[in-house]
Amino acid sequence: MGSDGAEGLRAIIASGGVGVAQIARECAVRLHAALRDGHRRWRPGGHAVRVAAAGAGGTGAQPGRVARGAADAVPPVAGIARRAAEDDPSAALQTVLRLLLQTTGHDFAQYKPSTLRRRIERRMALHGTASMADYARLLAASSQEGELLFKELLIGVTAFFRDPPFWQSLAASVLPTLAVQGAARPEPELRAWVVGCSTGEEAYTLAMLLHEAVAAAALPQQLKLQVFATDLSADAVQTARRGLYPEALVQGVSAVRLSRFFVREAGGYRVSKALRDMVLFARHDVIGDPPFMRLDIVSCRNLLIYFKPALQHKLLPLFHYVLRPGGTLLLGNSETVGRFESLFAPLDIRWRMYRRSDTGCPLADGLSAQACRPATLELRGRHRAREPRSRSAAVQSFPNQV
Numbered sequence: 001m002g003s004d005g006a007e008g009l010r011a012i013i014a015s016g017g018v019g020v021a022q023i024a025r026e027c028a029v030r031l032h033a034a035l036r037d038g039h040r041r042w043r044p045g046g047h048a049v050r051v052a053a054a055g056a057g058g059t060g061a062q063p064g065r066v067a068r069g070a071a072d073a074v075p076p077v078a079g080i081a082r083r084a085a086e087d088d089p090s091a092a093l094q095t096v097l098r099l100l101l102q103t104t105g106h107d108f109a110q111y112k113p114s115t116l117r118r119r120i121e122r123r124m125a126l127h128g129t130a131s132m133a134d135y136a137r138l139l140a141a142s143s144q145e146g147e148l149l150f151k152e153l154l155i156g157v158t159a160f161f162r163d164p165p166f167w168q169s170l171a172a173s174v175l176p177t178l179a180v181q182g183a184a185r186p187e188p189e190l191r192a193w194v195v196g197c198s199t200g201e202e203a204y205t206l207a208m209l210l211h212e213a214v215a216a217a218a219l220p221q222q223l224k225l226q227v228f229a230t231d232l233s234a235d236a237v238q239t240a241r242r243g244l245y246p247e248a249l250v251q252g253v254s255a256v257r258l259s260r261f262f263v264r265e266a267g268g269y270r271v272s273k274a275l276r277d278m279v280l281f282a283r284h285d286v287i288g289d290p291p292f293m294r295l296d297i298v299s300c301r302n303l304l305i306y307f308k309p310a311l312q313h314k315l316l317p318l319f320h321y322v323l324r325p326g327g328t329l330l331l332g333n334s335e336t337v338g339r340f341e342s343l344f345a346p347l348d349i350r351w352r353m354y355r356r357s358d359t360g361c362p363l364a365d366g367l368s369a370q371a372c373r374p375a376t377l378e379l380r381g382r383h384r385a386r387e388p389r390s391r392s393a394a395v396q397s398f399p400n401q402v
């Protein structure tokens with residue numbers, strides 16, 4: 001199976017599938033290394049084989065036992081449907097979210113219930129639990145299951161140069177102007193914030209293009225480039241900081257950029273030190289932690305789509321507030337600024353690029369940093385029950401946050 005297969009399994013699981021890997025006993029160790037998230041014990045014929053499951057959602061079996069593994073992992077659909085109907089689904093979902101808040105300190109109440117349900121059902125299928133109420137009981141008894149469900153709900157699908165035409169358009173029509181603007185400042189700099197950066201591919205992609213844009217502009221003075229990249233998942237941030245990607249994951253990077261920005265190592269390609277120094281990664285909750293300020297770019301791609309409209313309507317004005325005049329907002333293909341057209345003028349409608357407007361802004365009119373704070377703090381208050389373990393230290397060390 002190797003690391004390529006592991007990535008394939010990770011992608012299947014991230015898209016809602018169930019992964020069952022055929023493994024020889026000697027492969028289990030390699031699989032374990034390749035897929036670090038989540039652990040399950042599989043006992044074919046009484047032999048315990050420790051396997052790691054991608055995104056905490058997969059399982060493994062020795063040759064000849066794969067079919068039984070698949071059957072066990074996916075209980076009959078009719079059974080699930082019947083037992084689920086016996087529950088009050090929304091009450092059971094609320095219970096699951098409350099337990100998750102207690103275990104992890106994160107409140108998923110503002111995430112779309114349809115996505116939450118789909119991901120919870122995947123955990124239910126792996127446990128053979130047919131009703132969400134039963135699953136809630138299992139969750140109440142196991143904090144480890146809480147951690148695994150937390151990982152399951154943070155959907156980390158990403159890639160270098162994901163949607164290549166988006167990045168081509170950004171490089172051609174937005175970054176050259178920003179480079180000139182940044183160079184004209186008394187302290188020449190460009191600052192970007194990648195929100196929900198997952199394992200770092202998007203942040204490094206942006207860093208490469210910023211680097212290229214500044215080089216192409218042949219500016220008379222030095223320009224400091226800084227990308228802040230944040231995610232709720234501590235595991236994802238750790239992977240991002242490491243900056244080491246297996247060959248299969250750098251396929252979207254051209255040969256020229258691979259040689260310029262990466263170093264070949266055992267196990268894949270590592271982002272060069274110069275590029276890693278440009279990007280500061282931290283665990284950060286966009287719903288509750290203080291935002292970054294004085295930004296030229298906010299990239300929040302493929303995250304708003306998981307949030308309920310009410311939360312989207314709080315975050316979009318916040319992004320407007322933290323952008324400098326003329327700054328750029330980047331969203332994912334299925335995301336828009338919705339009713340906040342007065343805050344953001346379209347730069348590229350097809351690829352969801354917007355320029356911060358200086359007029360018609362309900363938040364910015366007469367607004368100070370203090371005035372912005374209540375909105376942020378109000379969001380913080382709701383998941384105060386237990387502070388996530390590793391949140392504050394890394395975030396507090398970031399400069400220039402509100």
Ligand SMILES: C[S@@+](CC[C@H](N)C(=O)[O-])C[C@H]1O[C@@H](n2cnc3c(N)ncnc32)[C@H](O)[C@@H]1O
Pocket residue numbers: 154155156157158159162195196197198199202230231232233236284285286287300301302303332
């Ligand atoms: C689908 S990935 C998007 C990755 C990247 N932006 C891209 O478009 O390729 C969504 C990411 O958002 C993160 N996320 C979910 N809730 C979050 C929150 N409240 N604060 C910060 N990040 C969050 C998840 O952990 C996940 O890595």
